[in-house]
Amino acid sequence: MPVPTSPPDISDEVTFARYPFLPQAAAWIRQMAIDHQIDLDELLDGVWMEKARQRARIRLVDSINSSEGVEVIGGDIHTEEGRIIEAFSFYYARLVVCASEDERLIARWAQAEAARAEQLLIKDKSSIDIIARTYISQIKFEENHGLNNPMMVNASGGLRDMRKSSSGPLWKIGLSDFIEICPKITGSRWRLPNCDIKDGWITLYEENQYGSSAKLARLLRERIKRGVEAEALEKMQDVTTDLAIRLAEPVGMLRNLMASKTSEAIALVGAEESEWPPCMRKIVGDLSNGVNVNHFGRLFLASISATIGLPTESTVNFFRGAPDFSESTTNYQVSHVYEHAYTPAGCAKLKVNHNCPVLPGDDRLCDQPWLDHPLKYIRATQRWNAKNKAAEIASGVPQNNTEDDKPLENESPDSAEKV
Numbered sequence: 001m002p003v004p005t006s007p008p009d010i011s012d013e014v015t016f017a018r019y020p021f022l023p024q025a026a027a028w029i030r031q032m033a034i035d036h037q038i039d040l041d042e043l044l045d046g047v048w049m050e051k052a053r054q055r056a057r058i059r060l061v062d063s064i065n066s067s068e069g070v071e072v073i074g075g076d077i078h079t080e081e082g083r084i085i086e087a088f089s090f091y092y093a094r095l096v097v098c099a100s101e102d103e104r105l106i107a108r109w110a111q112a113e114a115a116r117a118e119q120l121l122i123k124d125k126s127s128i129d130i131i132a133r134t135y136i137s138q139i140k141f142e143e144n145h146g147l148n149n150p151m152m153v154n155a156s157g158g159l160r161d162m163r164k165s166s167s168g169p170l171w172k173i174g175l176s177d178f179i180e181i182c183p184k185i186t187g188s189r190w191r192l193p194n195c196d197i198k199d200g201w202i203t204l205y206e207e208n209q210y211g212s213s214a215k216l217a218r219l220l221r222e223r224i225k226r227g228v229e230a231e232a233l234e235k236m237q238d239v240t241t242d243l244a245i246r247l248a249e250p251v252g253m254l255r256n257l258m259a260s261k262t263s264e265a266i267a268l269v270g271a272e273e274s275e276w277p278p279c280m281r282k283i284v285g286d287l288s289n290g291v292n293v294n295h296f297g298r299l300f301l302a303s304i305s306a307t308i309g310l311p312t313e314s315t316v317n318f319f320r321g322a323p324d325f326s327e328s329t330t331n332y333q334v335s336h337v338y339e340h341a342y343t344p345a346g347c348a349k350l351k352v353n354h355n356c357p358v359l360p361g362d363d364r365l366c367d368q369p370w371l372d373h374p375l376k377y378i379r380a381t382q383r384w385n386a387k388n389k390a391a392e393i394a395s396g397v398p399q400n401n402t403e404d405d406k407p408l409e410n411e412s413p414d415s416a417e418k419v
């Protein structure tokens, strides 16, 4: 079931400022821009918008640095100035990621904004219903357990604490919406055979560790992320050269942050990452950039990490940037893979499951006919590096291990060698 084409009316300005990505917020923000003479020049360079730009930078930095998304606490949205700052900080941040013309950055930022919204919605009893009806075609609830119905439930701590049951309403979602959203969420509670389906509705039951509203907020996060990302990708097409030049400084800051985050993740295990196959490097890079790597790719990463002897903590760290990262779940799953010594998948399966990033001609080693397993890639690269080192010691001349130096057919691993 698609997102509703006509979202319900919202007129509350606090809600717009808190959730500035809402489709209903666009007209309000336009009107604010007219009323307060906020044009593009003002937004990019004006004194009045300086606070919005500062807040936007926090939003952007959080989107790279924090696994729980953009910091929930912003300005005071119960004042008009606070609402303007909050709303325009979102707009400025979106301009910056659009100007980067980097789809990974856009995806990461959309993910962080959606994760922030999830945290807010878990607590926001007054808005979750109308926001749910904005993004989900079939949604309803029953009052449950004598709710006190506070406007905002007090909860502090991390996302996991927030998700604990708060005896709120019992939400039900249409089967089609659920089926469309859930493949993107990991965990057995989101698999259809584990759900209670009646007359085309799925009840989001309360669990001690996961309240009904928290489950709804988790589902909404997926739709919000998709909406924020799609809108940013559309606006990316409108970025002019002039705008890109004017935003070069914040875009550069963001790109550097992202690059350092990726290399940090890869450097967690020391120097030997140069020997990893492209598929492994790609999955590690994607996870650190907040990409929702599929289950097959995740299992491959955990199993190859175990096989090459990386510590479990390093492997858990690879997953920290994942959009659905949970310390306890990842620890459990990674430990399980280590204990059971799963054999990492071969190239054929990785290709079928869209986890092989190379095309013919991209990597000479992957192009070799005998290269049918990523562990062979590692072994061949290790042998080649060792040869280079020996030659270097013997000749005293540094050997450049460039792409063209990669081992070829006659250097294939022993055919009897098992992977």
Ligand code: SF4
Residues within 6 Å of the ligand: 277, 278, 279, 280, 346, 347, 348, 350, 351, 355, 356, 357, 358, 366, 371, 372, 373, 374, 377
């Ligand atoms: S060809 Fe094999 S080793 Fe190379 S990237 Fe693809 S899956 Fe990995």
